[in-house]
Amino acid sequence: MSAESPASGAPAAPTDFIRDLVAADVAAGRHARIITRFPPEPNGYLHIGHAKSICLNFGIAREHGGVCHLRFDDTNPAKEDIEYVESISRDVQWLIAGWADHCLGLKPRGATPAATPGSATPDFHLAAAGAGEREAFFASDYFEALHAYAVELIRRGKAYVCDLTPEETDAYRGAPDQPGRDSPYRDRTVAENLDLFARMRAGEFPNGARSLRARIDMASPNVWLRDPLLYRIRHTAHHHAGNRWCIYPLYDFAHCLSDYIEGITHSICTLEFEVHRPLYDWILQSLDLSRTLPHQYEFAKLNISYLVFSKRRLLQLVENNLVAGWDDPRMPTLSGARRRGIPAAAIRRLASLVGVTKYDSLTDIALFEHAIREELNPLALRRLAVLRPLKIVLTNLAPGEEIPCLATNNPQDPEPTTRPLALTRELFIEAEDFAEVPPPKFFRLKPGGEVRLKYACIISCQQVVKDAAGQVTELHCTADLTTRSGQPDADRKVKGTLHWVSATRGVPAKVQLYDRLFAVPEPAASDDFRVHVNPRSLETVTAVVEPALASAQPGDCFQFERLGYFVPDARDSAPGRPVFNRTISLKDAWTAKGPARA
RNA sequence: UGCCCGAUGGUGUAAUGGUAGCACAAACGACUCUGACUCGUUUUGUCUAGGUUCGAGUCCUAGUCGGGCAGCCA
Numbered sequence: 273m274s275a276e277s278p279a280s281g282a283p284a285a286p287t288d289f290i291r292d293l294v295a296a297d298v299a300a301g302r303h304a305r306i307i308t309r310f311p312p313e314p315n316g317y318l319h320i321g322h323a324k325s326i327c328l329n330f331g332i333a334r335e336h337g338g339v340c341h342l343r344f345d346d347t348n349p350a351k352e353d354i355e356y357v358e359s360i361s362r363d364v365q366w367l368i369a370g371w372a373d374h375c376l377g378l379k380p381r382g383a384t385p386a387a388t389p390g391s392a393t394p395d396f397h398l399a400a401a402g403a404g405e406r407e408a409f410f411a412s413d414y415f416e417a418l419h420a421y422a423v424e425l426i427r428r429g430k431a432y433v434c435d436l437t438p439e440e441t442d443a444y445r446g447a448p449d450q451p452g453r454d455s456p457y458r459d460r461t462v463a464e465n466l467d468l469f470a471r472m473r474a475g476e477f478p479n480g481a482r483s484l485r486a487r488i489d490m491a492s493p494n495v496w497l498r499d500p501l502l503y504r505i506r507h508t509a510h511h512h513a514g515n516r517w518c519i520y521p522l523y524d525f526a527h528c529l530s531d532y533i534e535g536i537t538h539s540i541c542t543l544e545f546e547v548h549r550p551l552y553d554w555i556l557q558s559l560d561l562s563r564t565l566p567h568q569y570e571f572a573k574l575n576i577s578y579l580v581f582s583k584r585r586l587l588q589l590v591e592n593n594l595v596a597g598w599d600d601p602r603m604p605t606l607s608g609a610r611r612r613g614i615p616a617a618a619i620r621r622l623a624s625l626v627g628v629t630k631y632d633s634l635t636d637i638a639l640f641e642h643a644i645r646e647e648l649n650p651l652a653l654r655r656l657a658v659l660r661p662l663k664i665v666l667t668n669l670a671p672g673e674e675i676p677c678l679a680t681n682n683p684q685d686p687e688p689t690t691r692p693l694a695l696t697r698e699l700f701i702e703a704e705d706f707a708e709v710p711p712p713k714f715f716r717l718k719p720g721g722e723v724r725l726k727y728a729c730i731i732s733c734q735q736v737v738k739d740a741a742g743q744v745t746e747l748h749c750t751a752d753l754t755t756r757s758g759q760p761d762a763d764r765k766v767k768g769t770l771h772w773v774s775a776t777r778g779v780p781a782k783v784q785l786y787d788r789l790f791a792v793p794e795p796a797a798s799d800d801f802r803v804h805v806n807p808r809s810l811e812t813v814t815a816v817v818e819p820a821l822a823s824a825q826p827g828d829c830f831q832f833e834r835l836g837y838f839v840p841d842a843r844d845s846a847p848g849r850p851v852f853n854r855t856i857s858l859k860d861a862w863t864a865k866g867p868a869r870a
Numbered sequence: 871u872g873c874c875c876g877a878u879g880g881u882g883u884a885a886u887g888g889u890a891g892c893a894c895a896a897a898c899g900a901c902u903c904u905g906a907c908u909c910g911u912u913u914u915g916u917c918u919a920g921g922u923u924c925g926a927g928u929c930c931u932a933g934u935c936g937g938g939c940a941g942c943c944a
Contacts, residue, residue: 292886313944348943438942448940449872483942493873495940504942523944547874547939570875572937577881625893627883629876632937636881639894649907684907715905724903757903769903834904862905 286331288628290569294332294538303537303564306338307377310364311345311411311527314356314511316583317598317605318363320619320640324574326364327623329540330372341377341534343409347526349510357511359598361408363606367616377534378406384413385533411530412513418521419473421529421559422484422502426465430558431502432458433468434485441483444490445498451491452498458487472505475518479505484519488554496551500524528552531566539566542573543630571628577793578637579604580801594805595789601841601853602789602809612786613829613839613855618647637788644856645837650684652831656693656726656771657817657852659783659835661700663746663775666731669697674777675753679727691820695728695751698775700816702834705770706747708736715768715862717747723768726833730755730766771833778816782851784841785811815852824850834858 297303308329312318318326333340342364346352368376381404425431434457436444446452460468472482484503492498502525509515528551531539539552549568556565573581580586581604589595589603598605601612609619621643626635656679669675675695680688701717710718717723722732728751735748754761789809795801817832824830826842836857840850 287884311944315944345944351943441942442940445940447872451872452940480942495873498940501942506942520942522942527944543875544938545944549874572876625882629883631876631883633882636894639882642894645906654904680903683904713905726903728903730903755903762903766903768905771904831904831906834906836906858904858906860905 286624286627288571289630290328290538290540290571290628291332291335293569294336297537298336305537306333306336307341307535307537308333308338308540309341309343309377309409309531309534309536311343311530312360313345313348313351314353314360315348315351316356316586317607318360319581319586319603319605320576320579320609320622321574321581321604323367323606323619324623324626324628325540325542326367327620328571328628330368330375331623332538332540333375333377334372338375338537339377340372340375341409341536343411343530343534344512345523345527345530346410346412346510346512347521347523349506349508349513349520352511354511357408359607363610366610367606367619369616371617371620377409379409381405381407385417409530409534410512411526412510414526414530414533415513415517415521417533418526418529419519422521422525423466423469424559425486425502425555426469426484427462428558429462430487431484432460432465432487433472433482434458434499434501435482438480441501445495446490448493448495452495454490455485455499458499469503472503472519473517475507477505479507481505486525486551486555486558488551494547494550496524496548497554500551524548524551525555528555528566528568532556532561532563535563536566537564539568541568541570543570543632546570570630572630572632574626575632575634576604576637576640577634578788578790578795580790580796582796585796585801588802589805592802594802599843601784601786604789611842611853613648613837613853614644615647615651615829618644621647634794641856645859648829648831648837648855650682652829652837653681654679654683654833655818655821655830656773657781657783657815657821657832657835657838658700658702658771658773658778659785659813659815659832660703661773661816662703662706662744664699664701664731664772665746665748666695666697666699666751667734667748668750669695671697673697675728675751675756677727678757693727693818694774694777695725696774696776699725699772700775700778701725701770701772705768706733706744708744716770717749717768722766723770724755724766725751725772726769728756728772729753729759730761730764771835773816773818775816777819779819779822780814781817781821781849782844783813783815783838783854784844784851785813785854787811817852821850821852822848824852831858 310326310329330340434455444453483501485499485501488497490498501522503519503521506520507518552568599607599611622640677693678690679693705716717733724730730752731749733749737746739745755764787809790804791806792804795804824840826840830838832838837855838852841853844851
C-alpha cells in the first residue's frame with residue numbers, strides 16, 4: 273500500500289468502509305489485481321459530485337497498484353452526445369493529473385471484446401501500454417457481446433420477449449406494497465423468444481412494440497426483480513456505435529456485464545443503486561460465467577451547501593442563461609472549477625476530507641473553500657492589485673520620483689524570491705481601506721492616521737479631498753521614508769498594512785469577482801432553486817494592478833495580497849491583457865464580523 | 871401503510887465490545903510589513919426506550935426521524 277506521506281503536505285491516504293472491503297479482498301488473495309471503474313453516461317458535464325466518485329475509484333486503484341477504467345455507460349443514444357464524451361475525458365484527466373494518471377485504464381482505439389460468452393479467456397484483453405492510440409472504454413463497444421449474453425439468457429429460460437406496451441408493463445408491475453402480475457408473454461418457448469429477439473434486432477418492430485425481459489419474480493418485494501426490462505427497441509443512431517443497432521440494452525443488463533467483461537473487481541456506485549444490486553448479481557449468476565464475478569458497493573453521493581449538483585438543475589442554469597455556460601466559473605462543474613482557478617488537488621483534498629459513508633450528508637461549503645485555500649496558499653505568487661481604487665498623493669514626493677521597493681513573491685517559500693516595485697507620488701489604495709469615520713478597531717487609514725504600505729513605508733493621512741457632492745476623491749498623505757525596509761525605522765509598528773499600486777506604473781485590468789452561486793444553503797430544497805441565485809455571484813471591476821501582472825498567462829496562479837486568489841481567465845484573456853478571475857477570497861476575520869460589511 | 875439503507879458536537883468524519891478522537895466552522899488569545907498564514911486555548915456530540923455484557927457509539931429488539939426504490943433513464 274502506497275500511502276501518501278503527510279510530510280509532503282498531501283493528506284494521508286484515507287480509509288473508509290469500501291477501502292476496508294477492498295483491503296480485505298486483497299488480504300484474502302481474491303484478486304490478482306484491483307480494477308475499478310468510473311462509468312459516466314455521456315449526457316452532461318462532470319461536477320464536483322462526480323469528482324468524489326473519481327477520487328474514490330482512482331484512489332483505490334492507485335493504493336493497490338491497480339487500474340481504474342474510464343468507461344462511458346452509453347446505452348441510451350437518445351440522451352447522449354459526443355460533446356460530453358470529450359468534456360468528460362478532459363475533466364477526468366485534469367482531475368487525476370499528477371496523481372493517478374498511471375492508473376487510468378484505457379484501451380486501444382477501436383478495440384472491442386470477443387463476443388463468446390462462456391469462454392474461459394477474458395472477454396477483454398488490455399493491450400500492453402504504449403501500443404498505439406488509446407481511448408476510453410465504451411459500453412456500446414460491448415453491444416455484440418451483450419447481445420450474445422442476452423441470447424444465452426433466453427436459452428436458459430431466464431429471459432423472454434414481452435409484447436406489453438410501456439403502459440401495460442407499468443400496470444403489470446404492481447406497486448411497492450402490492451405484487452405485480454405475470455405478463456401473458458412470460459411463458460413463450462425458448463424457440464419463440466429466440467426468433468422474436470432476432471427479429472427485434474433485425475428491425476421488424478417499431479419502438480416500444482416489444483422488449484426483452486428477465487424472468488425473475490413478479491411478486492418480489494424488490495420491484496427491480498419484477499421481470500425487469502433488458503432490451504428496448506430504439507430506432508436511433510448511436511454516437512459511438514453508429515447505426516448498427518435498433519435495440520439497446522438497459523443499464524441493469526449492460527452495467528454488470530460490462531464490469532464482468534472488463535474484469536472489474538469492485539463496482540462502486542451511489543446509494544440509489546442499492547436496490548439494483550440483487551439484479552446485478554442475478555444477471556451475472558444466471559449466466560454461469562467462468563471468471564470471478566465483480567461486486568457492487570454503494571456510497572452516499574456528495575452534497576455541498578450553497579451548490580446544486582443534479583444534471584437537471586445544472587442544465588437549467590445553462591439553458592436559462594443564469595450562468596454563461598457549463599464552464600462558467602460559478603458552476604460546480606469540473607470545467608467551471610478549472611476555469612475559476614480551483615486546482616484539481618483542492619478537489620482531491622476535499623474528497624479526502626469528506627470521506628466515504630452511506631450517510632446522506634450535506635457538507636459545509638466552508639470545507640471546500642478551506643481545501644482550495646490550503647492548496648493555493650503555498651503556490652500562489654503574491655501580487656499587489658487594487659480592485660476599487662482610491663487615489664493617494666504623497667505630498668512629500670516629487671512628481672516622477674520613484675522610490676524602489678522589494679516585494680516578496682511568496683513568503684511560504686523556504687527561500688522566497690523578490691521583485692522590484694516603485695513607490696510613486698500618486699498611487700491607489702483600496703477604497704474600503706479608508707474611513708473618514710472609522711468604526712471601532714479599524715486598523716486602516718483614517719484622517720490623521722498612519723498605516724504601512726506593504727513593502728514600502730508608513731504614510732500618514734494629512735488631508736481628505738472631496739468633490740462637490742461630498743464624495744472623497746483623493747487623500748493627501750506624507751510618506752515616512754525612514755520606515756522603509758533597511759532604514760532605521762523599518763521596524764516601527766503600525767496597526768494596519770495596506771496593499772497599493774502606483775498610479776503611474778500600475779496597469780488597468782478587468783477582474784471578475786466570483787462568489788457563491790447561490791445565496792441560500794440548500795437551493796435544491798426549494799420549489800424553484802433558480803430564485804436563489806446570488807445576485808452578487810459575479811461582479812466585474814476594472815482594477816489597477818502592479819506591472820508584473822500585465823504579462824500573466826493562463827495557468828499562472830496569484831494571491832492579490834489581502835484580497836484573495838486570482839487566475840488569468842483562460843478564455844477571456846488576451847496576450848498582454850489578462851482578465852483575472854477571483855478563485856476565492858482570503859479568509860477574512862474583519863469583514864466577517866460585520867462592522868464594515870456593506 | 872411493501873422493500874432496502876442510514877442516524878456520533880453547528881458541519882463532515884474516526885473509534886471494528888475497553889479513555890468518544892480528528893478536520894472544518896465558531897469564540898478568545900499570541901504572532902504578523904497580508905485583519906491571511908502559523909501557533910495556543912475554549913465551546914459544543916453517540917436519536918429514543920428496552921435488552922445482552924464485567925463493560926455498548928459499537929451487538930440484539932422495538933420505536934422515532936431521514937434517505938432511496940414502482941423509466942422501455944443512468
